[in-house]
Amino acid sequence: MTTDDGAVELVLDRERHHALIRIRREGQGNRLTRAMARQFVAHLDTVDADDDIKVAVVEGAGAHLSSGWDPREAWEQYVDAPGGAVKKHPSQRARLIALDDAWWGRNGLYNRLLHCRKVTITKAVGECYETGLYLTLCSDLVVAHENARFAVPRWRNVGVDGDLSLLVATVGLKRTKELMYAGTAWDARTALRYGLVDGVHADPDEEVGRLVEMCASIMRDGIVTEKYAVFASLAKMGVDHAFAAATVVGASLSNIHFQPDEYNFLADQRGHGTAAALERSRRHLE
């Protein structure tokens, strides 16, 4: 796998009872591909199965946690999914399966991180967009760097196709809608004030280290028991339902029809390349 394709690394430190899951695709802002999501999930399986690991830390190599998912796969993921196509148009079941398998379903990245049996700590640095935001929402504790920014710029291109239940339960309804509709990016201080992150630090590594040590001193039985309590309340708060709804709406939105004056990201990407389209479609965040 070339560097540009990206990888997700796993480093285990059984002595200190912690695992490090690191996203490595620095040249592309750590944008996640489906292959990287699958790798990430495999690492979570390893973490869950290892009794000496009590805490998993999620971070991105370089300047950003993750600035989104890879838009080059936006259409390709549907084409590759099982379910067939009619005149090059993937079936609706293929679109549902693609979103479910990689992101929202039982073994999708977000659901899997949310249901990790160990304490999960995400280090939010730089751009935490789209995938970066959901890694933040799906982990137990979040330590943010002062330069962290949270947004879902893609929603402005295609409409809202991600889970809303975690966002609403974390930051509240009107702030969720601000992220949905106003094309806003929250800086680290705003994220702290809204309750999206647990702390903002000039040196997040030090705080992550402290939290790892603290959580690693909890008894194993206690951690896993608490996680099952968390799973029970997530179910009661409708998170599974919201993930399923996000999958259905996401698949529906792949059939979007653009009005004459509306910006079409995929057309821009086809015409001018991914980097130019990303730059143009995210300019409003600056």
Place this chain on the structure above:
Amino acid sequence: MRVKRWGTPDSLAVANQQVLYDVDGAGVAYITLNRPEKHNALSVPMRERITELVAAADADDDVRVVVFRGNGKSFCSGNEINEEWGQRRPHERRRTLDVGYRYGADMAWGRLGFSQAISRSDKVTIAQLHGYCAAAAYFMIACKCDLVVAARDSRIGALEARFLGPAGAAASVHINRILGMKAARRTGFTAKPMSGTEAYDLGLVYRCVPAEELAPTTRRIAGEIAARPAGALDFLVARLRAAEGLMDTSVPAITGLLVSHFLQPAPEELDFWRTARQVGVGGALDADKARKGAADPRAGKEPGS
């Protein structure tokens, strides 16, 4: 047939003095925890008494508001953890699941437990916090009341979470709805207490004041609410209770039952229960503090100082 009252002869005998009840002339009932030598730790009979007193307040048309408060240095340090209340019969080598149900559900968070008696009260409920508000006092009293008034230097949270094993209840739906999802999780996985000010910023606390203003401020707030027209207040409380039912905020997580009885520390992990039985709760806290990564919930400024 008579319902059995659980507890030792001693704890049963003093429960009425350990939880006091009085009603002022302004429609406010006070349920006062009065076991200051133990930071008002709740024995089983004390919890039963709270259930009975909430029922008494509910049945009293002259009561509009119920205030929970504590005498001494703290509001309450949670459930008494080193208590023999009749949980083991001579032939039983360890606690039965039958006892686990009684202790975890009937005596704590279940439909028959004291915490749900508070959350379903027909009156407006207020928790007045100072010093420690820990463990069960946090998620079974403070988070179940409609309003919380706190001294700035209160220490609020699941402080037992790290050394006893997280209690599960900190993950429950109502705490997620009160604090937001991240802070709810934080209180479950770190032993870090919230100050009154932090709890205000998160939305748990309604008013946060210097310790010396706590009692008069609570009295004033309770009095103002009690002075609202009776029918209007009845309506508002009924309105809130219905919506809380819709939001499914009433029942904490079931895993609390496991936590109370069956967690097993690994060889290198601290056995808090055994240590507490040997050297007392304070000694067990000291033993915990000496461990790597441990955060002593008592560290820093003493509440009330």
Place this chain on the structure above:
Amino acid sequence: MIDVKVADWVGTVQVPDFAALTRYDAAFAWELRDTVVALADDSEVKVIVLRADGGDFAPDVPDASPPADRSATWRRVFAGAKGLYQSLAFCKKVVVTEVDGACRGAGSALVLCSDLTVAAETSSFGSPFMTTPEANFVLAALTMRLNRAKAWAVTGDVLDAVRAEEVGLVNQVVPGTALRAEVDALAARVTAMPLDGVTMSKMLLQAVLDAHGVGRDFDLATHYAARRRRAEETEAGPR
């Protein structure tokens, strides 16, 4: 009385104020409801702005009387699934409320049902639950967090603009002189999203709100109104 303009994907609804809703003026409420429904169904509209030009968004109505819960008109116009509040809360387009001055009673129910709220620095917000039993408490709890919503309801506190922003009830607080321009700018930002994207995101939101209990709280409005009516009779009768 209700002035409507549509331009650049934004439908702006302008009235002197919204206190008529607290007074249960059914004719006004139904006209407003029809306006919202028509704009939501207009494929040239992505955003609906609710604006009052009389200084106060919804001034207090001291002599407001609670609705008769058996009234078919009240159920149809205010409380029912096709009534005003649910037409807003489950609207197909993004609803923005522009709040200047006093926002009381039904005005706060409108704010809770709207997606985004911009408030003038001098604005203030009273709880809607006493005057307006069909106001949605679950929306308040999801917006402000549970205990803040409870305190707002039980104490009768009026929140100033700064506090309303702190607790998440409003998105933005701006000087009164800049209010209209800020709302227009926000509405313009929302229109950057494709029309199909706006409507599908509202479909997703509807599913999530319903799962959180918002729909069920609306469905119980008749019970709340009956209880409110009884409270009124308790106050009027001998104690």
